[in-house]
Amino acid sequence: MKLIVGLGNPGKKYEATRHNVGFWAIDELAESLNISLNHEKWKGQFGFEVINGEKVFLLKPLTYMNLSGEAVRPLMDFYKIPLEDIVVIYDDLDLPPGKIRLRQKGGHGGHNGIKSLLAHLENEKFKRIRIGVGRPEPGTSVANYVLSTFAPSEKLEVSEAVKQATKASEAWLSEDFITVMNRFN
Numbered sequence: 761m762k763l764i765v766g767l768g769n770p771g772k773k774y775e776a777t778r779h780n781v782g783f784w785a786i787d788e789l790a791e792s793l794n795i796s797l798n799h800e801k802w803k804g805q806f807g808f809e810v811i812n813g814e815k816v817f818l819l820k821p822l823t824y825m826n827l828s829g830e831a832v833r834p835l836m837d838f839y840k841i842p843l844e845d846i847v848v849i850y851d852d853l854d855l856p857p858g859k860i861r862l863r864q865k866g867g868h869g870g871h872n873g874i875k876s877l878l879a880h881l882e883n884e885k886f887k888r889i890r891i892g893v894g895r896p897e898p899g900t901s902v903a904n905y906v907l908s909t910f911a912p913s914e915k916l917e918v919s920e921a922v923k924q925a926t927k928a929s930e931a932w933l934s935e936d937f938i939t940v941m942n943r944f945n
Contacts, residue, residue, distance in 0.1 A: 763817045763841045764789060764929050765832055767850040767873040769907075770822045778893040779825055779906040781922060782849040782873075785891070786818050788926045793818075802838070804831035812934055817841070821873075828873040829880025836881075847887040847932060848877060849925050851906060855892025858917025860924050862941040863888045870902075887937055889925045891918070 766786030767779075774780055790797050790807060795818050797807040806819040817839065821831030836846065850873055855861055865885045868874040878884055894914070896905035910918055928944040 761815045761817065761839060761841045761845060762933060763819060763832075763836060763839075763846045765819045765821070765828075765846065765848045767825060767828050767848065768820060769824050770820075774907065776909045777907050778851055778910060781851045781891040781893065781918065781925075783820050784922045785849045785889070785925045785929070786820050788922060789929055790818055792926060792930065802831055802834035803827075804835060806835060814933070815839075816933060825873040825876075827876055829876035829878075832877060833880040843881060843883055843886055847889060847929060847937075848874070849889045849891065849929065850874065851893045852890035853893060853895050853902065853906070855890060855894075857892050857894045857910065857914040858921045859892040860921050860928065860944060861890045861892075862928060862937070862945055863890070864937060864941070887932075889928055891921045891925055893918070 766782035768783030769779055793809060795807045795809045797805050797818060799806050803823045804819050804821045806817055808815055808817040819835060821828040823830045864887055868878055896902060924944060928940050931940045
């Protein structure tokens with residue numbers, strides 16, 4: 761079994777914000793893999809399908825970013841999904857808009873959604889696909905920045921990064937993650 765989690769905030773108000781690129785990737789994956797996100801349980805919206813003989817779950821936590829682990833842990837426990845079979849897609853301030861970076865494990869880097877996952881999963885060894893959203897201008901708070909929308913000049917780059925994150929996630933369904941990392945990093 762594999763679980764791909766996209767981090768974001770639920771609701772229309774946050775739909776187009778920088779913090780929601782993880783949700784965008786899950787929506788794109790759902791369409792590409794023909795997985796309907798038709799289940800709402802354990803504080804999350806999810807769906808699953810058997811792909812290449814293996815059950816694949818897509819999850820969007822509905823807890824708001826800072827509590828993402830509250831949605832991931834129960835689903836993971838119920839379906840007995842091992843930590844090494846989880847990929848989390850989320851926004852990253854340290855990457856410019858349009859860039860992605862894959863990692864096998866790591867710390868939170870100041871990201872509250874990842875902090876929540878680390879607290880609930882009690883381990884840092886879950887795979888990550890980070891989508892760059894850039895840094896705010898001096899004097900702009902990080903919270904306001906990640907809850908803002910992209911500038912028109914960034915939209916095409918970010919849309920391409922989401923597509924790359926989607927392709928990397930799909931590749932992981934049939935390839936080793938290190939191979940996928942080498943191709944997409």
